[in-house]
Amino acid sequence: MNMCSSRKSLLCPCPPSRPAHPLWLVLPAPVALLAVLFHVSCTSAQTVRSSLLSDDQRTLLQKQFLSRRQLKALYYAVVQYAADNQGKLPSLNAPAQLKQQLKPYRLHAAALSCPFTQEAYRANARLAGKPLDKVKNPADTLLFWSPRSMPDGNYLVLDAAGRDRRVGPEEFARLKRTSGIP
Numbered sequence: 001m002n003m004c005s006s007r008k009s010l011l012c013p014c015p016p017s018r019p020a021h022p023l024w025l026v027l028p029a030p031v032a033l034l035a036v037l038f039h040v041s042c043t044s045a046q047t048v049r050s051s052l053l054s055d056d057q058r059t060l061l062q063k064q065f066l067s068r069r070q071l072k073a074l075y076y077a078v079v080q081y082a083a084d085n086q087g088k089l090p091s092l093n094a095p096a097q098l099k100q101q102l103k104p105y106r107l108h109a110a111a112l113s114c115p116f117t118q119e120a121y122r123a124n125a126r127l128a129g130k131p132l133d134k135v136k137n138p139a140d141t142l143l144f145w146s147p148r149s150m151p152d153g154n155y156l157v158l159d160a161a162g163r164d165r166r167v168g169p170e171e172f173a174r175l176k177r178t179s180g181i182p
Helices: 028-052 055-084 095-105 169-179
Strands: 142-145 155-159 164-167
Touching (some): 055 095, 055 155, 142 169, 164 169
Antiparallel strands (some): 142 155, 155 164
16 A cells, blocks of 8 residues: 555655666676676686697697597598498598598598698508497507607597597507507
8 A cells, every 4th residue: 555646755655666676687787797707717818828838839739639630520431431331331441442432421531641740540451341330349449540659659549439539659559459450
């Protein structure tokens, strides 16, 4: 029950019917402020991070990223090929034949070459034409690997399970043994 007839009175004892500042007008300001602060901190952290790396380190990281992306693309193309060919892997004996077999899967030609050496990735010829799902211990069976070690001494490998990773010389030798590669 209103005690006053007009809302214009400053001394009106009636409770307001709605808040003076609706929440939808007040809430965006702090959220926007937090978003700006987050963007500034991320940008400055990225600047600091990139300034800590030398040009050689930055180039090495970019090539590692590119190489891992190429290995993943190569794996997806091989999996698609296998799906279209009764689960069997393509010919892994010759890079030219592999390139031809994977052509329908829109694999860029550069994806077959390691960015560190500009040479074709090595492939496990023992798996050529075999069913992908019949590979024993796929996480320890090499499918593709870099032809030589990277400048940091590690090798880039792709196993039959689809994991691309950097491994040291000892681990690389172990993976080659378990894969039956001389």
